[in-house]
Amino acid sequence: MPKTRILSLWFPRLGAERLLRTAPHLASVPFAVVRDTGQMQVLSSLSLMASQRGLTLGQPLRDAQAMCPELLTKLQNPQSEATFLSTLRRWAGKFSPWVAEEAPDALNIDLTGCAHLFGGEEKLLVQVVEDCADLGLTACPGIADTLGAAWALARFAGRAPGADRSGDAIDQEARATRSRAVKRRHWERGGAPPSAAQPLVHTSRIAAVGKTHSALGPLPIAALRLEPEVVQSLSRLGLRRVSDLSGQPRAALARRFGKGLVLRLDQAFGSAPEPISPAKPDISFSTRLTLPEPIGLESDMQAAVDRLLPPLCDALRRAGQAARAVRLEAHRTDGTMGWAVVNLARPADVPDRLRPLLYMKINEIEAGFGIDMIRLEVTRAEPTQDRKTTGHLDAAHAVSQRLARNTAIDDLVGRIGARIGMEAITRRHPASSHLPEKAAQVLTAAWSDAAGPWPQPPAARPLLLHRPEPVTAPDTATVPQEFRWRNRTLQAVAATGPERIAPEWWLDDPDWRTGVRDYWQVTTDAGDRLWLYFAHGADMSPGWFCHGSFA
Known part of the structure; x- marks a missing residue:
């Protein structure tokens, strides 16, 4: 049986390069994607030229504009970035059928038994990087026996010599200041722990089979996917590389820094399992309407929903599915998107049951500078009905029951749930227990059927x-x-x-x-x-x- 081999493919500039693919003229100027945190806007993704100007991820937009006045920015669209990552996952299926997404900017691929089809891991890695370059994407790959080791190699392997060293190391001090090094109050003064956002150089990112310890040893401890607070605490103690941690007693590490540190070590070295769960096949039900002129009125949005719902419901009925959750997307002229999600108490494939819920959510979407495209997508679908074998005598009764089913209560639960949340609406059901306090259970009304006849206890129960x-x-x-x-x-x-x-x-x-x-x-x-x-x-x-x- 072949040894498990994992490829971690990291796209450090995914958000910016996704937009550069559709607007190539932005590649000639510093460009960044900004994220609104509620109090200020920070940089969430940078182009190569923006990084070369000294800008960093998480930097406030005002500081970035002060450093680089010619910086151009666009607001982040998390849904579009997630959709683009799903598209890349389907592209990565050419290398292995076992591909999983790691939000927001990475893919994990199980290459076990697949690398020889491309001439080996080295040639496969070259093809991956070349294909990403043809797509206009910067890719940082890493191959190892475990997911944790591949993650570390993709983000930290090939770092320039000395990039992961703290300026507080004694051999980096000037000769005249070494005598005063002991007087410093903080061990970390003079340098900060390395981060995955620092520039990388091109070196081998493949850990040979069974060589995980030697491949991870020189890497900084941030390569173990630890919390920033833990990385800083370890740096203060002088533990800056993975090799410094691998030889320490596990019990002492767990007492001082928690079990999470020990778990990450075991996952990186293969002592603890960390399997890759591939994504389910995409079954999409969606419709969209592109508008010749931007709109901003609620009545215009309602008219667009009226045009989109019939073809969406027709597609659901042809597939024998019904919508349980629908997302209304409003794409604005400035490239941003507003959205609203409605949940149904019972799956529906009829426009009349979906329309009132969507109307209630339209006023929550801001039009901004205008909306030029509206999209409806079923984010969760379920089979229209449970399939079970029915004899000839019961077939007519089953059909009449389905046709005569009253959905008024389900629609009422859906409307109330759109305002206060589906989890806030509950109903009581009989439970399989003879104890008085356990004779009933509380279930969410949207995810349960109406209770049938309650079993009669041997004696009366108190109110x-x-x-x-x-x-x-x-x-x-x-x-x-x-x-x-x-x-x-x-x-x-x-x-x-x-x-x-x-x-x-x-x-x-x-x-x-x-x-x-x-x-x-x-x-x-x-x-x-x-x-x-x-x-x-x-x-x-x-x-x-x-x-x-x-x-």
Whole structure:
């Protein structure tokens, strides 16, 4: 059986180069994609020329414009970038059928048993880089036995000598300042831990089979996919390379920095499994309308939705599917996009059931400088109906049930859920338990059918059920004539019972450790109808408790 080989393909400039493909004139000037954080705009992706001007990822836009006044920017479109990454995933299927996306800018490919089809891993790597260059993309690949090692090689292998060293190293100090190095307060002063955004040089990014330790040893500890705080803490202790960590006691590392550090080490070296889960085949249901002139009125958006819904529902019916979630996308003239998602309580393939929900979401989309393209996409689809074998005698009844099904409640749940969320609407269903407090379960109304006939218990159940409360009475199984409950002394006028209920022996429920219970309906002289029980006390002392009250 061949050894597992993983290719990690990282696109460090995916957001910017995606836009440069459609606007080549931007390649001659510094260009960046900015992300709106709510308080300010920061750089999320840079072109090569922008990086050469000294701009960095996460830098505020105002600082970047001060450093580079000729910088051109565009707002980030996360959905379009995710769609572009999905397109690249389908392209990468030429190298292996086992491809997974790693949002927001990488692909993970399982090359096990596939590299020989391209003449070996070296030639395959060359073809990958050349194909990406033809697509106008910068690609940083890495091949190793594990996903963690391939991830590290793709982002950190080939770094220029000294790029991963901190300026606080004693051999980097000037001779006149070495004597004062011990007086520094912080170990990390003089340099920061390396980051994946630093420039890379072209070297081999392939770790030979079984050579993962030697390939990862010289890399910085940030190559282990650690949190920035952990990287800084390790740097203060002088642990800057992977080889510095691999020889340390695991128990001490876990106590000081948590189990996440040890897990990342084990995943990189193959001691802990980290399989690649390929994406499901794309089954897309979408329609779009390109407008000759930008629009911005709500009525125009409604008219566009009316034109898009019929062909979308026709496509769903032909495939035997129904929409469970639909996304309305409004592409603006400045290249940005506004969107809104509607969820349905029941799958629908009829325009009349989708139209009211989409109308409710239109006013949440900002038109900006105008909308020139509207798109509807089914983000989650389900089969129209469950398929099951039906005999000739039951076929007519099954068809009549489907045709006569009333969707008014489902549409109402969908409209309310569009305002407050589907998870906020619940319904109660009978549960398979004979314990009183577990006889019902709460389910989300959008993901459950209406409850059928409820099973009838052997005896009546109280309207109000609460946690068992102690009752002061003699520890005997007979109903007490006088007892004290909630600081009240009550007299028993009538009693009905007992109903014996035993705990579920396969579960350890703290409320049922008192063992078998005998329940009684007790009417008091004050008019209260209480649900009392006597716990026989299998594991503790017996006693009387009140579990609820009748109306």
